[in-house]
Amino acid sequence: MDHIVLQTIRHTPLDEFAVISYLVAFYVLTMATFQRPVYGLAGLVLIEPFALYRDVGPTTLTLPKIAIAAVFVGLVLRRAPLRDLLGPRALPLVTALCAIVAATALSYFQADYKLPVIRETLKAIEYAVVFALAFLCYRMDPDERIMRTVFFIVAAAVSGLAISQEFTSAPGGMWISYMHAVPRIAGPLEGPNQLSGYLGLLLPVLVAYALHRRPNVAEIVVMVVAGVAEILTLSRAGVGATIIAVAIVLMASRRKEARYYAVGAGLPIFVGLVALVMVGGEVRHFFSTESQFQPSGLGTRSQLWTAAYRLWIRHPLLGIGAGNYELELDRVGFPGVHTHSNSGYIQALVEGGIPLLAAVLWMTWTSVVTFLRSPRVRAPLILGVLGASIGMAIHESLDYLLFFPKIGILYWALLGCAVGCLVETDEERAAAATGNVTSQPEVAVQPPLGAPSAL
Numbered sequence: 001m002d003h004i005v006l007q008t009i010r011h012t013p014l015d016e017f018a019v020i021s022y023l024v025a026f027y028v029l030t031m032a033t034f035q036r037p038v039y040g041l042a043g044l045v046l047i048e049p050f051a052l053y054r055d056v057g058p059t060t061l062t063l064p065k066i067a068i069a070a071v072f073v074g075l076v077l078r079r080a081p082l083r084d085l086l087g088p089r090a091l092p093l094v095t096a097l098c099a100i101v102a103a104t105a106l107s108y109f110q111a112d113y114k115l116p117v118i119r120e121t122l123k124a125i126e127y128a129v130v131f132a133l134a135f136l137c138y139r140m141d142p143d144e145r146i147m148r149t150v151f152f153i154v155a156a157a158v159s160g161l162a163i164s165q166e167f168t169s170a171p172g173g174m175w176i177s178y179m180h181a182v183p184r185i186a187g188p189l190e191g192p193n194q195l196s197g198y199l200g201l202l203l204p205v206l207v208a209y210a211l212h213r214r215p216n217v218a219e220i221v222v223m224v225v226a227g228v229a230e231i232l233t234l235s236r237a238g239v240g241a242t243i244i245a246v247a248i249v250l251m252a253s254r255r256k257e258a259r260y261y262a263v264g265a266g267l268p269i270f271v272g273l274v275a276l277v278m279v280g281g282e283v284r285h286f287f288s289t290e291s292q293f294q295p296s297g298l299g300t301r302s303q304l305w306t307a308a309y310r311l312w313i314r315h316p317l318l319g320i321g322a323g324n325y326e327l328e329l330d331r332v333g334f335p336g337v338h339t340h341s342n343s344g345y346i347q348a349l350v351e352g353g354i355p356l357l358a359a360v361l362w363m364t365w366t367s368v369v370t371f372l373r374s375p376r377v378r379a380p381l382i383l384g385v386l387g388a389s390i391g392m393a394i395h396e397s398l399d400y401l402l403f404f405p406k407i408g409i410l411y412w413a414l415l416g417c418a419v420g421c422l423v424e425t426d427e428e429r430a431a432a433a434t435g436n437v438t439s440q441p442e443v444a445v446q447p448p449l450g451a452p453s454a455l
Contacts, residue, residue, distance in 0.1 A: 011055050013147065018054040018061070025063055026070045032072025033137070040071040041137035041417070042150040044130075048409050049158050049188045049198070058115070064409055068126065071133050080136045089422045090135055092370060093415060096363035103356035104322045110353075111321020112328070120322035120351075123405065127412045134416025139423050144381065147417060148209045154201045156222045159229040162187030162195055175373040179293040184234045190404055195236025197401035199230045201388045201410055204245040208384030211253045237398035245391025249383055301398070307332050308341045312350045319353035340403060344396035347403070364393045367415055374422055385418035 025047065044067045051062040074281025085094055101124040108117040138147070159393060162185040183193035206223050210216070215223070230242055298306075311320050312334040320328055325347060326338045342348045349357040371377055371386040392411060402408045 005430055012053060014056050018052060021052060022066045024065050029067050030071035030074045034077045036141050037137035038141040038143045038146050040074050042146055043067060044071055044149050045413060048117060048155055049406055068129060068151045069179060075136055079168035084139055085132055087423060090419050092366045097131060097367050099359035100124050100363060101128060103352050103359045106355055107319050107321045107352045110315050110318040111324050113324050116323025117321050127408050130409050130413040131416040134413040135420045138417045138420030142421060151202060151205055152219050152222050158187050159226040162229045184373045185232050189406055192233040192237060193235045193399050194404050194407060196230060196233040196235035197407050198410060199226050200238055200242040200245060200391050200395060200412060203242055204249045204387030207246050207385030208249050208380040237395055241391040241395035242395060245387040248390055249250045249387040252383055253378060301342050302342050303334060305346060307334050308346050308350045315387045317353050319351045322351045325351055340400040342399055344402055347400045372420060381421045382418050385392055385414050387413060
């Protein structure tokens with residue numbers, strides 16, 4: 001909201017550089033996943049923010065799509081235990097994802113524009129595949145050290161690139177008191193709100209890892225830089241949701257170090273607000289609920305939610321069709337506005353009606369209670385993802401973030417990792433209760449190339 005500069009969408013045809021990059025990424029990640037599934041998962045997380053978009057006919061190829069295909073092939077070669085997806089830990093989220101896919105596809109019959117419905121259905125299927133791959137990778141090869149390192153590296157890269165836009169060219173901005181144009185950074189994400197949501201997923205996980213094992217200087221710097229980048233997105237909903245998510249991690253950990261992090265968490269907030277004072281002169285707008293419309297095709301939440309109501313009452317049961325909201329705004333009195341509704345729940349109700357809203361709410365509830373009810377909720381990955389899930393549930397009420405694959409893929413990869421961690425924890429507890437000594441995971445002894453192991 002309140003952008004003064006829009007990030008334009010460039011249509012770039014497939015070229016030799018992209019083809020070579022895709023082929024190299026596919027080969028490397030396939031072999032990495034075959035050798036150790038956690039390597040494939042780590043590669044997917046690292047590649048995911050850097051899309052390398054190329055248009056091919058009616059669709060777009062990206063590095064994350066290539067990475068998903070590569071990890072899938074690698075797991076097929078290892079004969080991954082797909083039956084584990086039907087276990088008691090993974091099944092609730094698998095079922096919720098299937099419900100979202102079905103409800104999205106159902107809106108096809110009501111839609112005036114059919115192609116967007118197909119696009120959104122395929123995206124929901126993509127998210128389901130990402131969850132399954134992340135779950136299987138971490139279930140087969142639960143290496144906390146590697147994933148901790150990867151999460152800190154990707155947070156450092158994304159935050160560093162974003163903050164550099166303060167000194168180069170930011171993709172958006174905000175008017176403060178109609179006097180100062182303050183840049184809104186986005187980094188490799190599609191926009192400032194998207195960067196805020198992305199960091200809102202990572203920061204609770206980073207803090208949970210830091211509480212579990214004392215961080216080194218580099219990790220502390222990464223957390224501070226990521227916190228500053230979160231503030232400089234100027235996303236009020238995103239910053240608020242992230243603060244709540246991190247606070248949940250701090251309170252639930254019950255470690256004595258938590259109070260030091262509670263104090264330290266104020267450092268990036270303080271630094272970010274000081275930066276706003278230096279650049280924009282004041283920060284009153286950041287804490288207000290006012291929003292002035294700019295002629296940017298976005299509109300205010302008041303306008304977008306009014307339009308959503310007018311569209312929903314036309315088709316209250318099945319909605320107007322997934323992906324159709326921005327194409328229908330001119331029919332309800334908002335010509336020139338082309339964007340989503342700035343709320344994931346409102347978007348689901350308008351575009352998919354009661355079935356899609358019910359599926360989204362079910363998924364949101366399941367993404368929290370799956371970890372909240374675990375006896376090992378204070379394990380770092382599980383605790384961090386719990387905080388991230390609650391933060392995303394709050395943020396989605398005021399922004400529509402899971403529409404963007406860079407956020408959706410990270411969100412479902414985190415959920416898949418955490419559920420995989422739950423399954424491993426359950427097996428360890430069962431073995432301890434019976435007095436059996438379990439062997440090390442099979443992935444600790446690598447099979448030779450060309451001889452996939454049956455798990």
